[in-house]
Amino acid sequence: MFMDSDGFLITEMESIARRTRGKLVEMSHVARTPHLGSSLSCVDILVAAYWGFLKTDPQNPGDPNRDRLILSKGHAATSLYVTLAYRGFFSLELLETYAQSGARLAEHPIYGSVPGVEVTSGSLGHGLSLGLGIALAGRLQGYGYRVFVVMSDGECNEGSVWEAAQFAPIHHLDNIAVIVDYNKWQATGRSNEVMALSPLKQKWEAFGWSTHEMDGHDLSSLVEVLRNVPDGTGKPVAVVAHTVKGKGISFMEDDNNWHYRFPNADEVQKAKWELGLL
Amino acid sequence: MRNAFVAEITTLAAKDERIVLLSGDIGNRLFDEYKERFPARFYNCGVAEANMMSLAAGMALCGLRPITYTITPFVTTRCLEQIRLDVCYHNVPVIIVGTGAGLSYASLNASHHSCEDIAFLRMLPNMAVVCPGDACEVRLALRAAVEYNGPVYIRLGKKGEPVVHLQAPQFTIGKGIIIQDGLDVCLLSTGNLLPTAVQAADELRQRGISACVVSFHTVKPLDEAILSDVFARFKVVATVEEHSVLGGLGGSVAEWLADRSFLRSHLLRVGTPDAFIYEAGEQNYFREKFGLTAVMIAEKVQQTYQVNTPR
Secondary structure (H helix, E strand, O other): OOOHHHHHHHHHHHHHHHHHHHHHHHHHHHHOOOOHHHHHHOHHHHHHHHHHHOOOOOOOOOOOOOOEEEEOOHHHHHHHHHHHHHHOOOOHHHHHHOOOOOOOOOOOOOOOOOOOOOOOOOOOOOHHHHHHHHHHHHHHOOOOOOEEEEEEOHHHHOHHHHHHHHHHHHOOOOOEEEEEEEOOEEOOEEHHHHOOOOOHHHHHHHOOOEEEEEEOOOHHHHHHHHOOOOOOOOOOEEEEEEOOOOOOOOOOOOOHHHHOOOOOHHHHHHHHHHOOOO | OHHHHHHHHHHHHHHOOOEEEEEOOOOOOOOHHHHHHOHHHEEEOOOOHHHHHHHHHHHHHOOOEEEEEEEHHHHOHHHHHHHHHHHHHOOOOOEEEEEOOEOOOHHHOHHHOEOOHHHHHHOOOOOEEEOOOOHHHHHHHHHHHHHOOOOEEEEEOOOOOOOOOOOOOOOEOOEOEEEEOOOOEEEEEEHHHHHHHHHHHHHHHHOOOOEEEEEOOEEEOOOHHHHHHHHHHOOEEEEEEEEEOOOOHHHHHHHHHHOOOOOOOEEEEEEEOOOOOOOOOOHHHHHHHOOOOHHHHHHHHHHHHHHOOOO
């Protein structure tokens, strides 16, 4: 539960999340790039991270003791770029170059392209294992940092996710947390119809993780749980964050056409109006 | 080679705290001393090679020098995408060590055969591919790999192979080692067939042909200086490897040669055929079958030499 000062912060974060969504819609329109629905669904997770629970300093992005956030669902790159830019990791102008020929910001994040992008992602099922390596290195080198890995529900189809899920608990890696952006869709179908994903929380629990289930758009719940990693159980933490694909824009919400579609100029205006940005 | 690997890595780990050994549930008792001395720097990653490889990349991103170790196909093709994206794209110093090069585990069927690994790994940008020819080169390759600032694949045979180097030679990744010079033909050998290549040179000498033998331990980056030299000097240059004739050392040299004009020189690729094996048998049975014994290699080289030398 939040004190008054935190209450103020949450309001501020909500406003940042709204502006982030507006920017995502605009970028998808200008660059004519897909994955808008997937990007919108994890906005609150990333805002909660960069303004709420990550110990990281935009002025010192190479600090060896920084908390790491790995966007394993690399197709939501715009979400990461906008939060990083708004948080001060790089200039807002750079966002205008997104997906242009020769630009640093590609449709999936590239390691080393801009401060704050910790790894290259795009092929699903890699981020958690990379995160485990970083978490183990932190332990071996005596750092206190934590690693947060944002995954998609479709990504849980990948066998390597469950290889990683078996590794972490046996080595008591409690400085890592997985946040599954559970928006109930993958590229071409319902994520519970394509593969037997459900019950997702119980799966992580059965693999030995300290698990939580929450509304993935509830900033205070996300911050409250994830700021407390390690959580004292000695286990890695898994958060099944229930989200809505296309969240925040009524005509995109839970409509999987927006996995690949990009909005036209009218739709951008409509979206911004709904977000209170006009 | 395997025992040399374990001994050397134990020695290196004592001097270098960045070294972390990751094993894919293999090497029962092999690592006992290492584990006892460096318990915090050994992880049995289980039968989960994809996770092991990405995890190693994550460690290397933080400045460690992880070594991933298991049977060759499982530490290469099984997790090729993890090697490609997490290790090579990030260009981090993960040392990938595969045991069971070529037909070392012939009796265990195609699942354990490894005649395509060089081809797969050398295609990846940033990757160095090193195939030591004997136990001495294994030790030197490991020392060099730990100092190398990028991904390295080290391809081991099994245990108990003959030793070629009586004294430790100068060893640099990307630089071949001339074992003996010659006048007529040149054998470029990579990996566990080096002792056989040396024997083949002896056999050729008895047939009146003087052979230069090079331990071409690094398939990538290619030692272009040695290639330029031997293709200028010898009428026949033979690549010798326990790997498919496609894509390994022979393939690499053929690609290199295709862009150049060495009109008087002929390349002969000696290796395993582009075919799976569907029968039982030990390594030596298949070496015989595929013409990879010293006598059979000498025979092929002699024939090629004679065809290319007008009487």
